[in-house]
Amino acid sequence: MKITQISVFLENRKGRLFDVCSLLGDNNINIRALTIAETESFGVLRIVVDKSDVAVKLLKDSGFVANLTHVVAVEVGDKPGGLAAVLKVFADNDVNIEYMYGFVEKFSDKALLVFRFADTDLAQQILAKNDIKVVTEKEIEGL
Template identity: 50%
Template structure:
């Protein structure tokens, strides 16, 4: 149930974000979800893409500092309290969320949250045991 996230370290300067997105687009890589965190000097762009292995290799070839990380995609009820329900399960099982970001596939149904946990396998087990659906990479990559 793990999916591959690509993390790119980019200088915090005009045009660098465009350069990453342009390279991916020119090579047929579609971004499904993203998160960008920055400091005054650099940013970390986290991406879920339709072909993570190809994206990783292309970015490496273009001299970007890039890494791969296992994350979990979780269906969250797209309603008030939906995320709190998920976080309660994690809290009750003493699982720490390192970071997360989201996207909504279709309004009114489920949102999809991307989570990075300190104990990934424990998180998958706790969520699945409580009826929460975790998505396979193939499901996310082809959205």
């Protein structure tokens, strides 16, 4: 099950991250997971929120460049070796990870990680075959 991630272009300028977060906060949108990829001159903010359609419209209307990307939220055992066990499945099955990051909060007693795969469909098949739980969009909204 894919979930929607919003990517926002951020200029390397004071207060830009604050601008995004306060815009979402003022409109009662909750950030579930977040990461920033940065270069020397700009950054890309990637977030998973409870109302992605509303959020992306809001951001665009406020002049941000934003787009939607499909990612997969995977449950990982919250214990030593938990992430390694999942990564081994990917490695064994030639599933390439573009990037990954953690959720802000926990959904169950397990940890939640967001994965962006080179081939999302393939990754989903492998996850299903190996009985690894992925989180649905509905579940994200209910977090």
